[in-house]
Amino acid sequence: MSTPPAPTNFIEEIIVEDLESGKHGGRIHTRFPPEPNGYLHIGHAKAITISFEMAKKYGGRTNLRMDDTNPTTEETHYVDMIKNDIKWLGYEWEDEVLYTSDYFPQLYAFAQDLIRKGYAYVDDSTAEEIAEQKGDIGVPGTNSPYRDRSPEENLALFEGMKNGDFPDGSKVLRAKIDMAHPNLLLRDPVLYRIKHEAHHRTGDEWCIYPLYDFAHGQSDSIEKITHSLCSLEFRHHRDLYNWLIEKLEIFPSRQIEFARMNVDYFITSKRRLKLLVDQGVVTGWDDPRLGTLAGMRRKGYPAEAIRNFCVDTGVAKRDNQQEFDLLEFKVREILNRDAHRYMAVLDPVKLVIENYPQGQVETLTIDNNPGDETAGTHEMPFSRELLVEREDFSKEPQGRKYYRLAPGKDVRLKGGYIVHCLGHEEDADGKVTQINCTYYPDSKSGEDTSGVKAKGTLHWVSAEHAVDIEVRQYDKLFTDPQPMNHEDKDFMEFINPDSLVTITAKGEPALGEISEGGQHFQFLRKGYYVSDPDSKPGHPVFNLTVGLKSSWKGKK
Numbered sequence: 001m002s003t004p005p006a007p008t009n010f011i012e013e014i015i016v017e018d019l020e021s022g023k024h025g026g027r028i029h030t031r032f033p034p035e036p037n038g039y040l041h042i043g044h045a046k047a048i049t050i051s052f053e054m055a056k057k058y059g060g061r062t063n064l065r066m067d068d069t070n071p072t073t074e075e076t077h078y079v080d081m082i083k084n085d086i087k088w089l090g091y092e093w094e095d096e097v098l099y100t101s102d103y104f105p106q107l108y109a110f111a112q113d114l115i116r117k118g119y120a121y122v123d124d125s126t127a128e129e130i131a132e133q134k135g136d137i138g139v140p141g142t143n144s145p146y147r148d149r150s151p152e153e154n155l156a157l158f159e160g161m162k163n164g165d166f167p168d169g170s171k172v173l174r175a176k177i178d179m180a181h182p183n184l185l186l187r188d189p190v191l192y193r194i195k196h197e198a199h200h201r202t203g204d205e206w207c208i209y210p211l212y213d214f215a216h217g218q219s220d221s222i223e224k225i226t227h228s229l230c231s232l233e234f235r236h237h238r239d240l241y242n243w244l245i246e247k248l249e250i251f252p253s254r255q256i257e258f259a260r261m262n263v264d265y266f267i268t269s270k271r272r273l274k275l276l277v278d279q280g281v282v283t284g285w286d287d288p289r290l291g292t293l294a295g296m297r298r299k300g301y302p303a304e305a306i307r308n309f310c311v312d313t314g315v316a317k318r319d320n321q322q323e324f325d326l327l328e329f330k331v332r333e334i335l336n337r338d339a340h341r342y343m344a345v346l347d348p349v350k351l352v353i354e355n356y357p358q359g360q361v362e363t364l365t366i367d368n369n370p371g372d373e374t375a376g377t378h379e380m381p382f383s384r385e386l387l388v389e390r391e392d393f394s395k396e397p398q399g400r401k402y403y404r405l406a407p408g409k410d411v412r413l414k415g416g417y418i419v420h421c422l423g424h425e426e427d428a429d430g431k432v433t434q435i436n437c438t439y440y441p442d443s444k445s446g447e448d449t450s451g452v453k454a455k456g457t458l459h460w461v462s463a464e465h466a467v468d469i470e471v472r473q474y475d476k477l478f479t480d481p482q483p484m485n486h487e488d489k490d491f492m493e494f495i496n497p498d499s500l501v502t503i504t505a506k507g508e509p510a511l512g513e514i515s516e517g518g519q520h521f522q523f524l525r526k527g528y529y530v531s532d533p534d535s536k537p538g539h540p541v542f543n544l545t546v547g548l549k550s551s552w553k554g555k556k
Helices: 010-021 041-058 077-089 100-116 128-134 149-162 214-220 234-248 270-280 293-299 304-310 324-336 509-513
Strands: 027-033 061-066 120-123 173-174 190-194 208-210 226-232 254-258 261-263 320-323 338-344 347-355 360-367 378-382 384-387 408-415 417-424 432-439 455-459 467-474 500-507 518-523 528-532 541-544
Touching: 010 226, 010 254, 027 041, 027 226, 041 061, 041 077, 041 261, 041 293, 041 304, 041 320, 061 293, 077 293, 077 324, 100 120, 100 149, 100 173, 100 190, 100 208, 100 214, 100 541, 120 149, 120 338, 128 528, 149 190, 173 234, 190 214, 190 360, 190 378, 214 226, 214 234, 226 234, 254 467, 293 304, 304 324, 320 324, 324 518, 324 528, 378 384, 378 509, 417 467, 467 509, 500 509, 518 541
Parallel strands: 027 061, 226 254, 261 320, 338 518, 347 432, 408 455, 467 541
Antiparallel strands: 120 173, 173 190, 190 208, 347 384, 360 378, 408 417, 417 432, 467 500, 518 528, 528 541
């Protein structure tokens, strides 16, 4: 047997130890088991990365299993989006997608086995009575009055539950463990409940459904998962996970917990994400302001950047909070390498080159990506009347280090000529309506013999040829980096009212040809953008992905 790669975290240490001991025949098999009741988010991305990357590193396999045991909240649409998100993130699961609902007959048989062995019973207590029976920390619980039913009676009642003989909430199946156990989850936990609701895959075939704690470990065992990796919130569930495997005498999958990853300005509660969607705070599960994978994809975050972020933040044993700026730093790394450079003016003002021939139009060649020689070039028109950013002009020079337009200042127009600012025109309210310049004819980029030195470079578009583009300027959805961390305030109180500002900007002609989503660009001097799926012929839409400058302190 070849020597396994050296471990870099505590989970890999366990895997290497199992490999070296020959456990499970040297086989490594992980799984990712999402519940199809919402979209995947950044926390899921961490879990996906851990399960898939560790299996890959040690020559193993990873299953994708839908934990579909609650017909009330689950939909086929969510299943499809989960599969799409995982593939987009760059991972392929083993064989076909698996479903816990595939195992309903086997799980029912497992439950019958527990009943026969005296480890489970049907309880007629209400949910409130069961909660009261549980006791509390340091306070032992009390036995249910139905705890001593015979296995024969329990089997008959459980079959009646399956056959639909009883209404919802009238009976449950509970494990018979210990009502004084220090882990409250082992005080006769509920394993099955009655729900007369159609399931998205099995229809009306079943009216009883297993709870997560019963379905999870047994599904792992059925699939012979060797290392069941899950977040730290399931640590206290591990005791029940192991108890059920032991009593059922089935394949001994091992649950290992790692710390959840939280990211500033994101929430990772599907219930609260759904609330934002249902109340119209955002436009849907794929809103670019959400921390869902669909939202981040629509915002323009490359899958590679998210994978790098998840891998580089490591595997921990304690829940941790990651900086939003670090995530953006990872995004910016990829986009700086890959995105093509184009020009768009977000707040335009006219610039007139007075000594440029009236009616003349030049075609300038612009590099798509100066850092990538293979990226090629594209062309854009240059004419007498241009549009530049309003903020790039000042009525008065702003000191020696002001390198943009002001009377008497020289600046280079990116890919074009150096212009000399003469002055400006304004309306009755003092708003600048036109900037007047002259240009140096022999200062063309790549052919400059003028000898003029211009320290500033501005982006621009030809006024005559510019196209209207819809630009969505996204900011953080919340004003507080941890909106869930306030006991006295609801997270909704921290909604940022300026998280989306939509403007009509002017872009170079090539941007007007964009009619589909998912294309990445750097708008020179403004930021990285992605075309939105709302784009259509004649109406391109671009979302701000991330600004050009990093504020991540760790970079320094």
